[in-house]
Amino acid sequence: MRIIAAIDIIDGQCVRLTQGDFSRKTIYRADPVELAREMEDNGIRYLHLVDLDGTRTGSIKNHRILEGIASATGLKIDFSGGIRTDEDIRLAFGCGAIQVTIGSIAVSRPDLLRQWLGQYGPDKIILGADFRERKVATGGWQETSERDIADFLIEYRSAGIRYALCTDISKDGMLGGASVDIYRELTSVEGLSVIASGGIATAGDLRKLRDAGCEGAVTGKALLEGRITYNEIAELC
Numbered sequence: 001m002r003i004i005a006a007i008d009i010i011d012g013q014c015v016r017l018t019q020g021d022f023s024r025k026t027i028y029r030a031d032p033v034e035l036a037r038e039m040e041d042n043g044i045r046y047l048h049l050v051d052l053d054g055t056r057t058g059s060i061k062n063h064r065i066l067e068g069i070a071s072a073t074g075l076k077i078d079f080s081g082g083i084r085t086d087e088d089i090r091l092a093f094g095c096g097a098i099q100v101t102i103g104s105i106a107v108s109r110p111d112l113l114r115q116w117l118g119q120y121g122p123d124k125i126i127l128g129a130d131f132r133e134r135k136v137a138t139g140g141w142q143e144t145s146e147r148d149i150a151d152f153l154i155e156y157r158s159a160g161i162r163y164a165l166c167t168d169i170s171k172d173g174m175l176g177g178a179s180v181d182i183y184r185e186l187t188s189v190e191g192l193s194v195i196a197s198g199g200i201a202t203a204g205d206l207r208k209l210r211d212a213g214c215e216g217a218v219t220g221k222a223l224l225e226g227r228i229t230y231n232e233i234a235e236l237c
Contacts (some may be wrong), residue, residue: 001210001214001215001217001237002046002217002237003044003206003217004048004078004217004218005039005219005220005223006048006197006223007047008220008222009032009050009051010025010053013027013030014027014029014032015027016173016220016224017041017172018031018173018174019173019174020137020169020172020234022052022163022172025133028224032069033068034035036072037073040073040075043228043233043237044075045075046078047075047076047078048080048218049066049078049097050079050080050081051063051079051080051081051082052071052081052083053081053082055081055082056058057082059082059084059085059088060081062074065098067095069114070097074234076098076099076164077099078100079092079099079101080100080102080103080128080165083100083105084104089116093124095118098124099124099126100117100125101127102126102127102128103127103129103130103138104128106127106152107145107233108138110159113125113156113160114160117160117161118130127161128158128164128165128167129152129164129165131149131171134148134149134150135142136149137169138169142167144179149186150186153186153189153204157191159234162191162192163193164186164192164193164194165184165195167197168197168198169198170198171198172197173221174199175199175227176199176201177199177205177208178199178200178204178205178217180205180212183209183213186214187212188213191218194214195214195215195217195218196209196212196214196218200217200219200222201217202222203229203232203236205237206219206228206233207234210236219233
């Protein structure tokens with residue numbers, strides 16, 4: 001299983017939100033590029049970089065930070081937040097993203113996501129499938145649809161999606177353990193690589209997700225707070 005470190009950006013700083021709530025923000029580091037270098041120096045190979053300013057405003061805001069991390073490290077970066085237009089996705093790839101994670105557009109503009117799948121290929125596009133109580137959420141987690149997460153993944157797998165980053169919003173930032181049973185169900189979708197996110201607090205949680213069949217897992221707060229160590233990640237990988 002791939003272990004993917006997360007850096008979330010607001011106003012140029014590394015932050016973490018609790019359950020996607022912008023009013024419950026903790027600042028961890030002032031310099032995202034410095035943190036990314038530190039992660040790479042300690043064996044991290046994959047980075048999930050989230051432009052929370054972009055998520056909130058609906059257009060990419062922190063592409064310079066993406067560009068800085070891509071030029072200063074060899075990390076394989078997937079970028080998300082504010083990708084709504086052809087210009088946005090070109091900007092993300094042009095600034096060094098290897099993949100992009102597309103969430104809200106998958107619900108509001110499925111035609112556009114299918115266009116991007118055809119244009120860039122399924123190895124470049126990750127479906128952002130965030131959910132709360134099994135219902136797909138969009139708009140920076142501020143809006144919840146009536147679509148079941150499993151049905152949503154099956155639909156997009158039929159459209160050609162290969163990767164899905166699935167975040168349980170109710171668990172995110174809570175350090176209470178991941179929703180392993182749900183991920184075990186989601187990994188049963190044939191041909192889909194599921195990346196788990198939300199609630200991961202220990203290396204034991206990562207092992208459970210690996211055993212549940214997840215292709216990857218994103219760790220943010222637990223890594224930043226030292227609850228999961230770089231050595232434990234190295235052992236798992």
